[in-house]
Amino acid sequence: xxxxxxxxxxxxxxxxxxxxxxxxxxxxxxxxxxxxxxxxxxxxxxxxxxxxxxxxxxxxxxxxxxxxxxxxxxxxxxxxxxxxxxxxxxxxxxxxxxxxxxxxxxxxxxxxxxxxxxxxxxxxxxxxxxxxxxxxxxxxxxxxxxxxxxxxxxxxxxxxxxxxxxxxxxxxxxxxxxxxxxxxxxxxxxxxxxxxxxxxxxxxxxxxxxxxx
Numbered sequence: 001x002x003x004x005x006x007x008x009x010x011x012x013x014x015x016x017x018x019x020x021x022x023x024x025x026x027x028x029x030x031x032x033x034x035x036x037x038x039x040x041x042x043x044x045x046x047x048x049x050x051x052x053x054x055x056x057x058x059x060x061x062x063x064x065x066x067x068x069x070x071x072x073x074x075x076x077x078x079x080x081x082x083x084x085x086x087x088x089x090x091x092x093x094x095x096x097x098x099x100x101x102x103x104x105x106x107x108x109x110x111x112x113x114x115x116x117x118x119x120x121x122x123x124x125x126x127x128x129x130x131x132x133x134x135x136x137x138x139x140x141x142x143x144x145x146x147x148x149x150x151x152x153x154x155x156x157x158x159x160x161x162x163x164x165x166x167x168x169x170x171x172x173x174x175x176x177x178x179x180x181x182x183x184x185x186x187x188x189x190x191x192x193x194x195x196x197x198x199x200x201x202x203x204x205x206x207x208x209x210x211x212x213x
Contacts, residue, residue: 001026004043004054006033007208008176010104010169011065012053016208017165018069020199022076026055030210033109066100069162081162092156095144095163099170103137106130107173127177134174135183141167142184149186153193160194168194172205 003019003026005012019026031037031052038050047054047063055062055071062068073081083089105111107130115121115129145155152158155167171191174181181188194200205211 002029002056003027004029004031004046004056005052006031006038007205007211009033009052010173011051011100013169013172013203013205014065014100014165015053015055015068016203017168017200018072018081018162020203021079021081021160021165022072024072024076026057028209032210066096066162066166069165073162079159081160081165083156083161088156091148092161092163095141095155096166098137098141098144099166103134103170106133107177130177131179134170134177134179138170138174138179138181138184138187142187145190146186153190155190160197160200164190164194164200167191168200 044050046061053065055068062071082092112126115126148156154160155163168191
């Protein structure tokens with residue numbers, strides 16, 4: 001089993017956490033996004049989108065972080081990353097999708113690069129774009145998470161779920177871009193609970209074999 005990823009990719013970060021929680025250690029194949037290695041012919045032959053992560057297993061290639069994590073959940077059910085209750089399961093998925101489908105795509109490296117060239121926006125304008133959409137999304141997640149605070153230390157209960165797996169990388173990314181996270185105390189409390197676990201702490205970008213300053 002091999003996973004193609006990049007240490008700063010928040011989608012790759014999600015998968016690292018999920019695999020660690022399940023006790024699975026795929027071989028890492030670094031794909032350096034800043035050097036455009038994701039556009040190389042050998043990689044696009046695996047993933048025509050030219051995105052990380054991609055998982056190669058049993059002669060198949062899986063793409064998209066949430067699809068990879070759901071496959072992992074279905075093939076290795078314990079510990080569960082999704083609740084058994086259908087309503088709570090939908091709530092966890094909705095929280096994760098608010099990050100993976102609404103916040104992250106607008107802040108993705110290729111989107112930010114396109115804003116600069118060919119659209120011609122200055123770096124401070126690109127940074128303002130990032131912070132605006134990140135703040136909009138995190139504010140909504142803060143309200144959602146605060147409503148579930150009675151359930152436990154994590155976003156939806158006493159154990160981490162897919163929601164937490166998506167939240168921690170997004171907060172790390174937001175912090176790297178200088179976003180003000182003070183308005184989100186519940187999200188920060190969840191992050192602290194997550195990062196106290198080895199699976200989350202060990203998945204941090206700076207600890208990866210391909211990490212750079």
